[in-house]
Amino acid sequence: MLNRRSALFRPSGQAPDAAGEDAPPYRFLELLAVSASDLLQAEDLAPALDRIFGLIRSEVELDVFFHYAFDGQGLDLSAWAGITPEQVVDWQHVPLGIAICGGVAESLTPMIARDIQQSDDPRLAYARDMGLDACFCTPLLHKDVLLGTLAFGRRGRAGFSDAEIQFLQTLASYVTLAKHRIGVDQELRTRLQERERMLAERVTIERQMLELTRASALGSIAATVAHELNQPLSAAANYMAAIRLSPDSDARTRDLSGAAEQQLQRAGEIIRRIRRMVRHDDLVLETRSVATSIEEALHLVRAAAPMLLPPVTIRVAPEAQFARFDNVQIVQVLANLLRNAGQACQHHADAAILVTAERQAPAEVTIRVIDRGPGVAPAQRHVLFQPGLGNGRCDTGGGLGLGLAISHHLIEGHGGRIWAEETPGGGATFAFTIPAGQAPAA
Template sequence: MAVRIPDNAASAAEALLDIANAMSSTLELKQVLKIVARRAAEAIGAQRCSISLWQDGRLVPVMSQFADGHADPGLWTKFRALGPQRPEELPTYAQALGTKRPVAIDDVTDPRWLAFGARAVLMVPLLRQDTVVGTIHLDQGEPYHWTQAQIDFAMTIANQAALAADNARLYEQVRAQLRELQETQAQLLQAGKLAAVGKLVAGVAHELNNPLAVVLGQADLLSQHSSDPDVLRRTDKIRTSARRAAKIIRELTTFARPQPAAVADVQIEEVVEHALELRRQALSVRGIALTFDAAPDLPLLHADELQLQQVVLNLLLNAEYAVAESGRPPHIMIRLTGEADSVRLIVSDSGSGIRPEVLPRIFEPFFTTKPIGEGTGLGLSISFRIVEAHGGRIWAESPPGGGATFTISLPAIPRTARSVERPASERKAHVLVVDDEDHVAETFGAIFEALGHQVTVARSGQLGWERLSACGAQYDLVTLDLRMPDVNGATIWERLVAARSPLAQRVAFITGDIVDAATQQFLESTGRPFIGKPIDFNQLADLVRTAP
């Protein structure tokens, strides 16, 4: 037999009081709706009360309570399994939402209601400022006549439930805004750290890159002028160590403020091959299968080869770690695909994948899932910044079945725009080297001479300007250091432009500091090539080869 509603108003008042207390004590929607549903069923005299909320054009079941408080997990699971439903799928819902009025059915015949043991249903829309936010429905286990008093009281309960839902919505909005504010605050703090690192790196990089340029340049010259195997072996060790030191500085400068330092036409397949050569032996020893597939005739990129190689290595090392920790057959797959205006590098692994809560944060600086001491959290962050600085995009995907895929898309040089470079042997250039550090200037001059070019060295900015402003000055290439105490490279460039000198189009900047924002902005504004110190024999050869 169905429970009858009490005749006195005390029970109804007590139910409303409990609901009001619940709404004032918490803004957690499920807790409030649980009390609403149970107290409504109990006060109205229904067997059960269920609540659905409006989400994205559908009704989603969120709460169901029996009047006596007992639980029926099987029935709740069945109720939740209905999932989001369109109102038109159930006539009772459609009628209540369409009219915005209660719908009372004393004897249910719809098999969908009967499947839940409901023989009588009272459906009431939840309205907030005349907008439907959901439904509340009460049911009985056998045919039952709903009185007007019950319907009126159900509408009162529905108003309270609608208010609770609206409050919860506002509460979630505030929480979301608070989270966004906290994330923004964290990003600002991180930006402050990066700015401090950037200032430190800017100063250190310039001071270290100049002596490294001398070491690397002299080692290159020595190897060019000697055939002694022992000398060549030792110079190779010098070059390797100097490049290692340069790489450390480059990583710091990239992290602080990434900018392609030595931009040239690059074949991405060669970049990947060079990176793989560094890890192929280690992968083989660890039993990790490696597959590399490159599409034929990929377009060239205008990029910094060393920085792109660093990105590939970072992704490869991440993949190594992932497959080693997963317990699955280790396999890393690298693919290169090309389109008319871009190239895609895709690195996939057979690891356990990236957890959904981790995926949005993997490119954040200092974020790592590795144990303490095994990761700095900078690898993917640096990769992201390098790719971004090259005008590209990088993103990660991790399907439910496991494994992770990192995809990089980089702009390619249009095939019609590829320059045809003349072999170095076809031209003998006159090069003016302007640098205030004697050893650097001498080293660069010696390298250009070893390449067969005529060289004039100016050991200060002022001397360089005097050479450039002299009557009849003719140079095929002018290398300008930016930081010089008397007249800096930027000033010399601006003077050349102001004088409309054709030598302005012969300038290439060589600097130990490309971290500073103002320096970057200036270099980009000139439209002239620039290289970050330290540089080697081949880079200087390329400068002459590509000079106008």
């Protein structure tokens, strides 16, 4: 309890022991109107409080003010006037229950301290150091949530009149509303900036995935065309050689057939170059965490289509935690399969996806993407991975049936296999293998 012989803390409605001459009531109303207008437009509370204090200090005979913001644990000095730089440093942070402002923040009750210089109460040490004789401090409460405190002090007069207290309390109410509004505005701007950042990141990811898909699609098509053309070109070259070497051929026929044979051989060499180009000789094979790559694929799909995937469970067996693969390409395969699974599950109430990894053979890891969608008809499984024929399953190649064909192409580049298999209880399971890897040395 405070020492009432030297100082008095009391609720703001109690009459003061001493009061000076108040400003006329209409002047208080004018000051409140100007202050409210300033606070209504303020984007930063501290400069607004500086302006308002400059407006009212002579009218209300004030010498100092200090506004503390509540950080959830204590009070941090946010705006002030009438105190020295050294005092600012010393009083930058005030714990709850300490000094006038800390006590007000703890009790959530407006209080007045008077006759401060005659007090020996330790809780008034800050106010005595300021040379104050009276101080009014109130909590800034919005819907019972503490935002901070606001205090005004004077020298030369030991108390405040009721009119002055009512004026300062009303002003503090305006400050509370302004502080809450500014906080809401700042949070809204932060969320909008975060939304814009996420949208930009999503566009970048979608562009990267589109470019990778197009490049892989072109590679897959080129490999297919090269494979299909190589045999007829070789056969045509053999026929032309037979014509050239036939004893019935005249010189003109031999010259033309020889020229045609050279062009066929040249075309064959072009095809062989194309095949070498798309054979993934540039694979970056590294021992990597299987679970991390699965999570990366999930992030890609969710970033591009946030509402597509149902709940996804990942189960990686201890012996299958690491594999040796090109992360970019395997993440693309996983993203293709996860996107297909999400599209297949869209209209199923109990939709879910399970991704597993296990080592079923010593040298390879088998990864499965299992969904509870409509499944894949057995008659379609043999054509799912052919370009243009994989449309029986929701595909990722822009309607051209290329997503699964690209995945097939990438897995083959790793020396693995990819297939669709029976799913107990319904749904679809797509599995593929990649080379096993050893855990990195600690």
